[in-house]
Amino acid sequence: MYRRARNFDIGQISRSGQCFRLNPVEKQEKGQADGQANGEYRLIVGEKTLYLRQGGDEIWLSCGEEEWEKIWRSYFDWDTDYGAFQDAVDPEDAYMQAAIRTGGGIRILRQPLWETLVSFIISQQNNIPRIKGCVESLCTLFGEERIDSRGYVYHTFPDAGRLAALSLEDLAPCRLGYRSRYILATARMAAQGEIDLEALGDLSYEEARRELMRLPGVGKKVADCICLFALHHIEAFPVDTHIQAMLREHYPDGFPFDRYKGFAGVLQQYGFYYESFGRRLR
DNA sequence: TGACAGGTACATG
């Protein structure tokens, strides 16, 4: 099926670092412009795969209407007007305006909580290609094998019960380093009901963040990423090394949180993308 | 060789 989209760029989303199982199907040529016919992408979420292609503002998706409505429309935050967020940015703020020109097609996804939680524990002191590798090996070794309509074999993300039953030794092949013990401890808390992940969706941003930080390996930054990329609290503003650099270099008098009350997390993504990926384009 | 990669936990003053 086809859909027309504004402020939506599948390549930018795949490189944005908020999801780790959205990747080009074929190895891409370097230097292809965003928003052009930049090949096909495959996304794996839960039990499903989805293939996407984009040419300009026209998106092709491998799913039918029913699945689109049931899963992907919400996943991509389709009905939110990102143009409105962008219009709210201070016209005098040359830095954020440039960031938007580079990454204005990024969406804040609504990803499954458990996958996002574990992935962002893995993300600490780590780089995106390696995070992707770690997540894939975790899925390959401990997820369940599936095959999609194209005959592509993939693996689901292992649930908390599955991971809780593992030992550090079992996890060693995933090369998670010191994060292994965090993941086991977190999985055990989730599996034993020491934390109610289901209930997290009903909490406010502050409550959810505080609750998440009870988990080993989850500090402020990771909790904010989970709030932003899974629970869709778009006011969450994760501060990592890139964002720290952005704040230091471009907002020495403080970031204008008041102006962007309620959606600062969207700007965080534009800033992060511009700092981490965009600067290579210049 | 050492610093760094979307940090966190724990120890000090």
Place this chain on the structure above:
DNA sequence: CATGTACCTGTC
């Protein structure tokens, strides 16, 4: 509360 440090692993 604020600062300092160890921590797995891979890459440049």
